[in-house]
Amino acid sequence: MTTNSPGLFIAFEGGDGAGKSTQAACLAEALETRGLTVLRTREPGGTPIGEKLRSLVLDHGHGHIDAHTEALIFAASRAAMPAR
Ligand SMILES: Nc1ncnc2c1ncn2[C@@H]1O[C@H](COP(=O)(O)OP(=O)(O)O)[C@@H](O)[C@H]1O
Ligand SMILES: [Mg+2]
Structure with a gap:
């Protein structure tokens, strides 16, 4: 390269x-x-909002997260733009 x-x-x-x-x-x-x-970087994560969403996905204190909800959290993390 x-x-x-x-x-x-x-x-x-x-x-x-x-x-x-x-x-x-x-x-x-x-x-x-x-x-x-x-x-x-990582997914979800990589931005301040993405990292909060990652914590949510990894927090098993909420019990099982259904697949649809998890997919939407991943999508929200992708949508989150880095702070400027
Ligand atoms: N090649 C390996 N052999 C044994 N243990 C490993 C190996 N690679 C990673 N680990 C261990 O497995 C666990 C999960 O690894 P990690 O890299 O965090 O996985 P992921 O990011 O895919 O969730 C960690 O405790 C790590 O130390
Ligand atoms: Mg990992």
Whole structure:
């Protein structure tokens, strides 16, 4: 990749506990070691509102979240724009 490259979007997919965060951290470290700039984010999350929505999804104190509700929370996180 050249320094004027637009970059790559790399996504880690998998169920809860599959190891996505671990592998993303390893890859980010490996790329940064090679001098590349890495922006690591997650879904839901990545913005202040997205992180609050993530907490909601991960808070099992509410009991089971039905699939429709969870899908809408993910959609809301995608819709949330970063603070300017
Ligand atoms: N290759 C691996 N072997 C054993 N345990 C792992 C491995 N990768 C991750 N873990 C452990 O599994 C758990 C879930 O990993 P994590 O990366 O948080 O998953 P995810 O982000 O997909 O939910 C963590 O406790 C992590 O330390
Ligand atoms: Mg994770």
